[in-house]
Amino acid sequence: MRSVKASIVGSALWGSACASLYPGQSSVNHTCQLQTPYLSCSPQAYPNVTDSCCTETYGGLVLATQFWSTYTGLESQGQVLPKDTWTIHGLWPDFCDGGYTQYCDLSRQYDPVPVPNTTDGKTTGTIVPPYTGPSIGTFLEPFGKFDLLAYMNKYWVNQGAPNGDFWGHEFSKHATCFSTFDLPCYGPKYKEHSEVIDFFETTVAYHEILPTWGWLAAASIHPSNSTSYSLTQFQTALKSGFGAMPYIGCAGPRYNETEAGRGTMDNGRTVLSEAWYYYHVYGRVQGRQGLPVDASINGGGVSNCAKAEGVVRYPLRTVGSEV
Template structure:
């Protein structure tokens, strides 16, 4: 599954084929001895703090969610959870709002890299497709079958197996955090401990952000007939979260729809709700969960702003778990 964000120009990419962003030692990362520093603050730089204990690389975090209406693999039992947005990922943007991707090709577990170079440009370093055991199997030696069950319920791919999507999210995004860097796990690192750590952290933030429930409280519910206005949706989510999230849309542009043409509208925003991204800074490691909501960077939507322009469609019959 490819997000809208896949086409955004990336930031200043680090050398791609390396197991560490900064080349630090795997010794002496005792974070309880370190000061609690806010990511993207003036103090959050690798020359002032331990980058294993404060996020110094991707300090603007995005907890991202999808609203899909089908998976395409219903016949194989891959369906959507009822009454819930699904987990997309936990992304480490740079503090200027740009981002890097596939920062460590020694931890590349994405079967279909998107984009297929580290910069998204033809002259970027090629990201080779992963051909090994799927990333879900990495959790089995840790005995985390309960985690796998949860992920297969709420971390859902569209058009491909769930585990392919998990491999994409880890490889493209988790490798660009200083705090998930391999040296941070010390000399007794267990293979794929970082994968388990990232999955649990992404889930931690997702579980704090019940988008479907927040919208439902304002009587904004999926419907194949009722339409909504962006300010209703974004305003309700901002009220509950404490900062304005990014609301993403797909589908036709409003000024190409019958309603838009009739209104002679110049609003070229999309018209089908598909994503929400919650922005935050963190104190210390993202793993610790000490986050501070911040407003989404501009532009904070790809949706049409016209009154009643947005569709928040119901799931397709037969696409919901239990159906």
Template structure:
């Protein structure tokens, strides 16, 4: 037991910590983001940019197969977890003290020339050693399998997604520029906590959207000889997910399927994974009159 004089000495600091870092969200009645009719009382418990997007890729190769980087069989891969404002606009690189993206895209906070420059990170991979430091080997292994980059090491993609998107979720704030510290003073390093928290959140929300399975249940499988109508793909995912997602295509006629974005409102923190599906707010860019190609993976690019 601590001596009385020691307890008296630390009480003021404890009171200060409690008053500034009181973010026990279990004690706060959760509300759906973007559905509040009054000011959010604790932005650590409800995101201010509350239009939450769970985004995925369908790539056919990684570009680093010779280095052992291949795509997971029978699964789409993770793109990210994004915070849009409730009007569909969004912020990016909102906390430059947590900028770990080696190739910022865009290279300013606004994406325009008058925005604050986002300086490239030159310190290498911080996520792999961080997860190893805290024994998060299962999380790291899952990310290495399902969160794949194209033509660059996976960690560069993870750090891009954290720096560009996670820092704009108020529920991961760490006290930058007068924002709350959602992790309190009990953690030695709130930045490390926010990174691990975000990575966990990405996985927790992604596994709720098994895109490959939903499409295959409707007979929509990767093929190099059979194309699909956009409404076939859209309807299959809408029925299974509960709302109409955005589908992204590329190519000169926008016929090659490559992305899906699932829109939602979050009940409380996105960390908790309680998402209410809502229809896309951005119109899918895929061709509506010509077949959509959901190509097979390149030989040697999948395991």
């Protein structure tokens, strides 16, 4: 799931029920080895200039996103969090101007609880029908991707519902809005759900090169229920590791709602919860050739956390929630 950023709500937020991002696109002649892998959001990254199956031309500002969660709510069912690492949230295609779209292909809608439940987030928008079929996790089995399924169950963990529900949400809301995961790109011999597997493998690959827990630990920043940190400490550690400033998200009470912050103008939240890493990518998103860019590239904020010194908590996981 994703919190809507105020700077991107508006005409840029829209959806489509089309089976392809570019209606009429052929499923043949997408040999990407013959195409120049242009950088997304560059002047060459447009469908009338290059093959949109071979260069990301739709959601060219790519976000690899992670969670710091402290429990799952389904521990009794064996759904727990991995030790000493953050977990996957998703891989998102923002427009180059920082706006974004969602649920771009309702024929590939596998989200049991669509959020929002319309393609443009408005009550007047096209309804996104809840998915009632088998879990998207079952799609991996005919491809023999049991190792991938095991990895996802360990590192791509939902809160309050089965992991497969979360994966279905992330694919349907976000993957269908990348040009390089569009169905015509898979050719005339497309096997159903190939692009689902492709998206999961790609999301995992980005996660693997973003060791948020390790970057913070290297800066002596560890989860604690007794020590708090400053936003600048997180920013320095993660920018140093990533090579650009990520968006750092917080949950919990606002600082000026707490006893210590009462009367201040600082309304940032005080519990560390997310990190969003921004990229422009060369060629296909699946190629994993990302150029890190600052989260502020379009003038937006880089955090919703409190700015006061030493007030942001990085809490320990709940006992029994981590293995």
